[in-house]
Amino acid sequence: MCTMYASYCGANIWPQDALPELEVAFKALGKLIFDVGLLVAYHCDRYVSRGMKMQKGEGLEQILLRSRCQKGRLLYYFPAQPSNHEEDGDSMSSWCGWHSDHGSLTGLTCGMFKRNGVEISCPDSAAGLYIRTRSGEIVKAIFGEDEIAYQIGETTEILSQGYLCATPHCVRAPKGKEASGVDRSTFALFMQPDWDEPLNFPEDVHIHKELIPPKGSLTFGEYSEMLFDKYYHKKT
DSSP states (O other), X not given: OTTTTHHHHSOOOOOTTOOHHHHHHHHHHHHHHHHHHHHHHHHHXXXXXXXXXXXXXXXXXXXXXXXXXXXXXXXXXXXXXXHHHHHTTXXXXXXXXXXXXXXXXXXXXXXXXXXXXXXXXXXXXTOEEEEEOTTSOEEEOOOOTTOOEEEEOHHHHHHTTTSSOOOOEEEEOOOSGGGTTEEEEEEEEEEOOOTTOEEEOOTTOOSSGGGOOTTOEEEHHHHHHHHHIIIIISOO
């Protein structure tokens, strides 16, 4: 199974010049986000149980607790190039396009902005993470450096039969003269089921409908590989 789903089983990848204490710090941060995420999952289960019957062990909290597929990543957004910066200045998704994560929950730290390696305040109050609500409203997600934000992923929407909805989101780059050379970093922990966890898709599924087989069931690993092929591997 590890050969089939190598992206979930591989060793951690660290920058060559990373200090040992950074590895310890990131692992501790990931553990904190995971532990708090389990509390979020518990309340997700309580909400979903009002609308659908869940068997023992089928709730999001238990699925994540037994999973070996949690994945932490340091996300880096390069400074916008001046030419593209002007063209994309009014685009809500100028730093990262609109998408939904395919896992269960994504825990995020707030964005850290730097210029030439020195941390600064974001030079544009409109820059940052945006989400789209169920009603279609676009809202900026604002949270502080001592807070964690969680986004719902597509797998949670599938497992909850739509009682919980995946969170479409994007990242907007700063604009203006003061934004020149500014980059952004954040840490994300992608909380997701084990690769062999079954996903039973509801009849009225609207997420990647073209990928779902007639039987309406895939493992999380199969579903992930199909998405990787769709977005990263297949030629168009």
